Amino acid sequence: ARRPALRALPPGPKGLPLLGNLFQVPSTLLWVKLIEWSKVYGPIYSYTLLWQPIIVLTRLRDASALLDRLSAKTSDRPRLIKLSEHMCRGRQFGVIPRNDLWKRYRRAAHESLNVRAAQNYWRMQEEEARILLDGLINHPEIEAAKHLQRESSSIAWRALFGHMTIPLEGPDPSEPMEEFIHESFRAVVPGSSIVDVFPFLNLLITRSKVLRSESDKFYEKAAAFFTESFSEPQTATALKWFLLAMILYPETAAPARAELERVVGDRPPSFADMDRLPQIEAMVKEVLRWRPPAAAGLAHMATEDIVYEEYLIPKGAILFPLAWSICRDPSVYPNGETFDPSRFIDSAGNVKSPLPRTHEDYLAFGHGRRICVGKSLAINSLSISIAHLLWAFDFQKGVDEHGAEVTPDPMAFLDNGATVYPKPFPVKFVPRISGLADRLKAVLSK
Numbered sequence: 001a002r003r004p005a006l007r008a009l010p011p012g013p014k015g016l017p018l019l020g021n022l023f024q025v026p027s028t029l030l031w032v033k034l035i036e037w038s039k040v041y042g043p044i045y046s047y048t049l050l051w052q053p054i055i056v057l058t059r060l061r062d063a064s065a066l067l068d069r070l071s072a073k074t075s076d077r078p079r080l081i082k083l084s085e086h087m088c089r090g091r092q093f094g095v096i097p098r099n100d101l102w103k104r105y106r107r108a109a110h111e112s113l114n115v116r117a118a119q120n121y122w123r124m125q126e127e128e129a130r131i132l133l134d135g136l137i138n139h140p141e142i143e144a145a146k147h148l149q150r151e152s153s154s155i156a157w158r159a160l161f162g163h164m165t166i167p168l169e170g171p172d173p174s175e176p177m178e179e180f181i182h183e184s185f186r187a188v189v190p191g192s193s194i195v196d197v198f199p200f201l202n203l204l205i206t207r208s209k210v211l212r213s214e215s216d217k218f219y220e221k222a223a224a225f226f227t228e229s230f231s232e233p234q235t236a237t238a239l240k241w242f243l244l245a246m247i248l249y250p251e252t253a254a255p256a257r258a259e260l261e262r263v264v265g266d267r268p269p270s271f272a273d274m275d276r277l278p279q280i281e282a283m284v285k286e287v288l289r290w291r292p293p294a295a296a297g298l299a300h301m302a303t304e305d306i307v308y309e310e311y312l313i314p315k316g317a318i319l320f321p322l323a324w325s326i327c328r329d330p331s332v333y334p335n336g337e338t339f340d341p342s343r344f345i346d347s348a349g350n351v352k353s354p355l356p357r358t359h360e361d362y363l364a365f366g367h368g369r370r371i372c373v374g375k376s377l378a379i380n381s382l383s384i385s386i387a388h389l390l391w392a393f394d395f396q397k398g399v400d401e402h403g404a405e406v407t408p409d410p411m412a413f414l415d416n417g418a419t420v421y422p423k424p425f426p427v428k429f430v431p432r433i434s435g436l437a438d439r440l441k442a443v444l445s446k
């Protein structure tokens with residue numbers, strides 16, 4: 001009888017002895033390199049950082065099979081010494097291993113953020129969307145990105161901590177969080193810090209008084225922002241991509257605007273209207289599909305050996321669901337590069353059911369037991385903000401400091417490790433509703 005073939009890691013780029021592909025992995029825009037490699041080595045491939053194998057999944061069917069259906073074996077996180085152990089002391093549940101503490105945190109977060117519980121924030125999110133419009137009308141001198149960041153921070157700030165709305169001007173109480181977000185989003189990428197590549201350095205850090213005290217200071221400042229840090233940057237980023245899409249593909253706004261005119265007319269939209277606004281749902285799905293804010297996805301880790309097709313996924317291997325590629329998997333979303341919300345609408349004008357294989361169309365929120373716990377809150381924030389923005393304004397290209405019109409480049413990316421956002425670009429907001437400022441004042445003062 002023939003012996004079964006020994007299975008190996010998926011193929012991938014050749015690296016150096018011992019060091020693996022360490023010097024081929026860029027420190028920014030990692031996902032661009034991962035896409036490039038997938039074109040050479042196929043839809044599922046691997047590379048190594050020293051002895052650590054990393055397997056990249058670029059097709060929906062592999063991500064679903066390994067991370068959703070085999071979630072019991074693939075929901076761990078890699079050891080992130082800098083971020084999880086030093087910066088967060090094992091308390092940031094998005095990056096800790098799949099231990100009992102993670103289960104407790106996750107259950108508690110799910111209780112307050114699940115689909116039903118997220119409805120408790122509807123009123124607050126409606127109010128924040130109106131404050132966003134009010135700010136855009138009254139403070140055109142402040143760049144749009146700042147308005148969007150304020151709104152997203154304020155929603156997270158109010159939902160997670162019960163604080164007051166964050167003002168557009170004046171002291172921003174969430175400011176210390178920005179530093180934490182900046183540091184932590186870089187450190188969440190496996191291999192991004194030297195101690196994660198060479199774990200033996202950890203001994204030196206734990207023994208160094210200076211480094212310990214630096215990390216103590218950081219921890220004390222940051223501890224309040226752990227969950228929040230996952231929230232604001234991603235939601236504001238999705239809204240920035242929405243504005244960019246509206247400038248480059250203005251015709252795609254027409255069906256949603258026609259629906260808003262029919263359903264809400266000249267009063268601001270609300271969550272009570274959402275069932276009758278399928279074009280808004282399609283728009284949110286398309287923004288997150290076209291430009292998934294966490295373009296590389298977040299790393300999972302296998303807790304057992306898994307035989308998958310002709311490959312072996314060894315225990316301890318990191319699995320990267322490359323959201324950018326998964327969201328434009330041609331077997332699910334043809335013409336994936338094109339921004340086209342109508343792909344989610346059927347011939348009767350309703351939102352299409354997702355293909356059985358996709359289980360749903362919000363693939364930008366990740367997979368399995370690690371799927372984004374703030375997903376409902378985020379979808380609600382995006383839906384109500386996008387509905388308000390489309391209702392209130394036409395979006396036109398803004399001008400640069402010399403008065404020349406700026407056409408944003410959809411391929412000009414900036415990243416902070418975990419999130420990929422567009423290079424800043426100016427937008428001109430032109431009111432579509434007569435007496436818009438007064439209408440908003442009237443609803444905001446209620």
Ligand code: HEM
Pocket residue numbers: 093094095106113156227228230231232234235238292293294297298299300364365366367368369370371372373374375377378
């Ligand atoms: C558009 C907005 C958002 C996007 C695109 C997004 C995306 C993601 C992704 C890709 C993951 C990793 C999933 C995986 O490992 O497979 C994640 C995890 C997480 N997200 Fe979000 N997220 C968003 C908004 C939020 C909000 C509003 C909150 C909090 C209220 C939040 C809290 C979290 C937490 C705590 C985790 C870690 C879960 C765990 O490891 O168990 N996110 N998110």
